[in-house]
Amino acid sequence: MFDSQVFVEEKVAEMRERIPGKAVIACSGGVDSTVAAVLVDRAIGERLLTVYVDTGLMRQGETEHVRGTFDKLGLHYKMVEAGQEFFAALKGHTDPERKRKAIGERFIRVFEREAKAFGAEFLVQGTIAPDWIESGDGVRDTIKSHHNVGGLPKDMSLKLVEPLWDLYKDEVRQVARHLRVEVSERQPFPGPALAIRVIGEADEESVRVVREACAIVEQELEAASEKGAMVRPWQYFAVLLPVQSVGVQGDRRAYGRTVAIRSVESVDGMTAAFSRIPYDVLERISLRITNEMKANVNRVVYDITHKPPATIEWE
Numbered sequence: 001m002f003d004s005q006v007f008v009e010e011k012v013a014e015m016r017e018r019i020p021g022k023a024v025i026a027c028s029g030g031v032d033s034t035v036a037a038v039l040v041d042r043a044i045g046e047r048l049l050t051v052y053v054d055t056g057l058m059r060q061g062e063t064e065h066v067r068g069t070f071d072k073l074g075l076h077y078k079m080v081e082a083g084q085e086f087f088a089a090l091k092g093h094t095d096p097e098r099k100r101k102a103i104g105e106r107f108i109r110v111f112e113r114e115a116k117a118f119g120a121e122f123l124v125q126g127t128i129a130p131d132w133i134e135s136g137d138g139v140r141d142t143i144k145s146h147h148n149v150g151g152l153p154k155d156m157s158l159k160l161v162e163p164l165w166d167l168y169k170d171e172v173r174q175v176a177r178h179l180r181v182e183v184s185e186r187q188p189f190p191g192p193a194l195a196i197r198v199i200g201e202a203d204e205e206s207v208r209v210v211r212e213a214c215a216i217v218e219q220e221l222e223a224a225s226e227k228g229a230m231v232r233p234w235q236y237f238a239v240l241l242p243v244q245s246v247g248v249q250g251d252r253r254a255y256g257r258t259v260a261i262r263s264v265e266s267v268d269g270m271t272a273a274f275s276r277i278p279y280d281v282l283e284r285i286s287l288r289i290t291n292e293m294k295a296n297v298n299r300v301v302y303d304i305t306h307k308p309p310a311t312i313e314w315e
């Protein structure tokens with residue numbers, strides 16, 4: 001049986017020994033990186049600088065939310081605004097692996113800059129077991145290179161420390177609860193963020209569209225579960241497809257974009273089943289996406305594929 005108290009005690013002691021100097025951590029505010037930051041903060045305090053990079057790819061309201069979380073946890077942190085750098089790195093890339101690698105590399109370069117300014121030698125990452133299992137360990141195929149594994153440049157000067165390496169998602173959540181990290185009940189969110197929820201090139205405008213659609217999906221599913229109409233799914237979001245289709249708006253022909261809704265039930269993200277969302281909840285999401293959004297979206301579809309054969313994210 002996994003015991004989060006024992007895990008925390010042992011990891012804090014281990015981190016104190018492994019990190020004699022200064023360290024930086026890339027913290028997105030997600031469960032994994034926040035838990036890793038709190039663990040290392042307990043071990044070395046102000047010698048850890050927690051860096052949040054605003055990649056321009058985050059969810060609605062994310063940056064403000066993360067700032068509040070860091071303040072509450074008393075972390076020593078810095079917020080870096082780097083949106084334009086990320087969009088420049090993504091320009092012209094449509095292949096999912098190229099996109100992931102471009103983002104991973106940009107991340108590391110930004111951290112190297114921050115690490116240098118801080119005088120850090122170590123890079124802490126919140127990598128968990130499914131990240132490296134699915135990134136290919138030489139035995140298994142590479143399914144997707146998760147940015148915190150696949151994108152690391154070979155010439156990286158920082159020494160890598162990964163305190164959550166052996167843990168699965170449910171274990172990380174147990175540790176989060178133990179550490180009173182408030183994010184513990186939030187749904188998982190991928191490192192490459194909204195860029196992999198825009199199929200094809202993720203430019204600033206497409207990311208804005210998928211951000212708005214994701215916010216509607218989140219609001220409606222959370223409202224429906226609060227009302228007791230359904231149980232809150234494990235993970236739920238929107239994906240912007242590079243498909244246009246014909247529709248009608250008033251009495252005019254329209255040619256608009258397509259949004260797919262993805263919602264799954266899972267324990268650890270390794271396998272998943274699509275959620276059985278009540279039709280009236282799906283209807284509300286569809287109406288809001290097609291009516292409220294400034295973007296021209298005239299078709300909404302629901303993804304009814306399990307993992308396997310699909311993955312949870314589309315890229």
Ligand code: XMP
Nearest residue numbers: 145146147188189190191192269311312313
């Ligand atoms: P897939 O799409 O591979 O996702 O079925 C399994 C779970 O992992 C999340 N995910 C990521 N998490 N870095 C992460 O930290 C990534 O690059 C990444 N890609 C996918 C995904 O959202 C799901 O919860």
